[in-house]
Amino acid sequence: MSGRDFQGKQMFMKLTLSLLAIIISCTSIVYRASAADIQVINFGFEQGLTGWTPFKDKDNGNDQDEKGSVIEVSGNKASEGSHSVRIHDAKKSRAFGLESSKLNAEAGTSYVAFADVLVESGKAELFFRFYGGNGQLLGESSTQAGASMAWKTIQVGMTAPAGTTHATVYLYSSKSNEGTSYWDHIRFTKDFTNLGVQVGSASPLGATFGIGANQNQIYSVITGNANDRPIMQVIDADTEKVTNVATLPSASVNPTGAWAATTASDGTIYLGTYPNGRLYKYTAGDSAITDLGAPLPGESYVFDLAAGTDGKVYGGSYGKAGFFEYDPVNGATQIGSMPFYNPAYKYLRALAHDNGRNVSYLAMGNNASIVRYDHNTGKTDDILPAKYKSITLAGTVDYTGDRVFVAIGGYLMALRVDVAPDGTVTSTEEMSTTSAAPRVSPAHNGSVYMTVSSNLTRYDIATKQLTDLDLAIPGRIQRYGWVTLKDQANYPGETLVGLTDGNYETNIIKYNPQNGMFRVSRVEGSPRIAGAINSIGAGPDGNIYTSAYLYGGLGKYHPFGGDADDSQPEFIYAPISQVDKIESENGKLYLGAYPGGLLYEYDPELPWSMGVNPKLLINTSVFQQDRPKALAYGDNRVFMGTAGTTGARPGALSVYDYTTGTAAVHKDIVTDQSIIALAYHNGLLYGGSTIRGGYSSTPSQTEAKLFVYDPIEQTKTNEYSLPEITGGRKLTAITELKTIDGKIWGFAEGYLFIFNPDTRTFDYFAEKFPDVKLPEGNYRDADLVTVEKDPNSVYGTIGNKYLFKIQKSDMSVQIIRSDGADMLAADDAGNLYFKHNDTQLWRYSF
Structure with a gap:
């Protein structure tokens, strides 16, 4: 394939176990699957009376x-x-x-x-x-x-x-x-059926290019889950095939994924992982990866790595924002204090290294800083322009062409850094663009390349001009490199090669600046790993929908349709980022997506076309919102509760009004708290909060609140504390609200409560799960569901542990399962669906 070989950024994929057809220009991927559902032969009599x-x-x-x-x-x-x-x-x-x-x-x-x-x-x-x-x-x-x-x-x-x-x-x-x-x-x-994996991916995360004799090799990591460790794949840029795979070694805490990857000056590949905060190395041609341990004990993420001189690499971490050097001779050494630079920071999210000056550039936060660290003098300077200081955290930092490229808050900028004779450091913003993907290429003939508005774009460092090359890039580039390909007839000299994560596949792009040759193709042989289920919801079409942590995508299961109890999904709609909440109403499926606190509306009766169906109703990113954790519907309005961006405490309640076609965002509707539970009843919206704000923020409040919002007046009318607990302990998170029999049922940590909207009092409040405690708040925990066939009971999950039933008559709790159950949805026949073992969708029929 040549030219724009990759067409169709919106993609519907049908997956089964063995690969039958992979055609990049088409809109589907097909695998075969064995059935976990026990299907009755000719269950719908479409084949007469056969069976x-x-x-x-x-x-x-x-x-x-x-x-x-x-x-x-x-x-x-x-x-x-x-x-x-x-x-x-x-x-x-x-x-x-x-x-x-x-x-x-x-x-x-x-x-x-x-x-x-x-x-x-x-x-x-x-x-x-x-x-x-x-x-x-x-x-x-x-x-x-x-x-x-x-x-x-x-x-x-x-x-x-x-x-x-x-x-x-x-x-x-x-x-x-x-x-x-x-x-x-x-x-x-x-009664219990394991329906297997619903969402999976072969998308790369951390990626790096080889050097020297291995300059045509690309090393990238496919993200794992609680059950499957990540897999590093080695890709030949010439053949566009995987030539080797290696699973990351186990540890006391296993790795789940690797954001960080770099190639040292001696050719060694280094990977930094989460949630175990370890460093790994790989030597080209080896069959296994070596575990180097935790470079900074106690840190959970090694977020980024950059190569220095003499085989050294530098890394940054999350938890206490640590900074370290790894020397192949002396091992890992902490640089400075923890946190590095600012005692309030938790993230060293990205970094780059200037080998010529022995200077590192560090993206730090909770409130963004780009710190220039001089390894020779130990001097630190924040070079981030003041107008970006209100943004919580930068996403990537690249140093190339004697410029620092920073992706932050939807912007991609180029900074020139100057050091005066007296040591004063200043930065000048020479370019800034929006709608750009975070990563840029190494400089080549005075230019760097990036993706702007999904097109490959060239930036001329000297003239400071951006040129759209009108070449569509599928997904997000994880890393660029310059490679001398064997096919010099079509790709003379060095060719820009990029690795992308488009449509849950590993894809490779090639662009030759000499003749304009451009190619996008799917990498053959990439391992596919199940995605950890992040949300479950019942659709208006009777199907059960799921999305995966980090990968996103929208998996669809048709009840009793023969879905597979295996390691692969059967249906995925893509692309869509990580969906944190799924609800349906009025014939539509509502999807709350991260990042950016986005609310989409999807009509299952119409073809999937991202941006059209599902269409975007609300974007709360401009209000510093990030994670949608609650959805509700009532009187021709959709409501969404969100948590703020990294480092920001205030959450928000957002409202989309179908009558006017407008959206309203009420930020900080509960002071310094996120909104994580919503229920609509009789013209009013009831909301529950958590003291937990955005990632890495420190709570300023001590107790969760139940609030009432009037959609007509567009204002919060009441806010309630939960009943007192013996000993004075305050509950920090109301993780579920559900309208049942005209009252508002909810869970706050392990306590069940029933709020009476007529009397504005709590009719019931009792601890049901003493082992469920969330002292620092939480984003989600409990789910409640009612089904028509059992009007006397309420079903639920809590603590990522229990599936239970509550008898309405005496409020007694019956534990159905206690070996891991999270999230809950019901199909039209009253069967319950929940997550078990991180990646598996299970059904409970009774």
């Missing part, structure tokens, strides 16, 4: 007359697809039925069968039957439905008796019945 056995018995007088009774497939009615089966029973003394093929079942396991039924007259019965190895019937259970002119879902459940090997679903009209029923969408499931 089903009709049954008709004689009446008591052995009369063969059926009086027109019939079992037939109908194309007139269907709850799903285009067909159903019609059982017309016209004779009271005869029974008619239809039994499914046998399904594998295990003794002692609880099972549930569901069926959609429309009963025109009489009644219809749904049976569960369990069989032994010799075909003997061991037990059965049934339920029935009366006449109704609309489709409804009925279910029957039972624990398989001893000796069970198989089960069937039986659709039945008894001897005492006369009537007509239509049946469709027959489902069968265990």
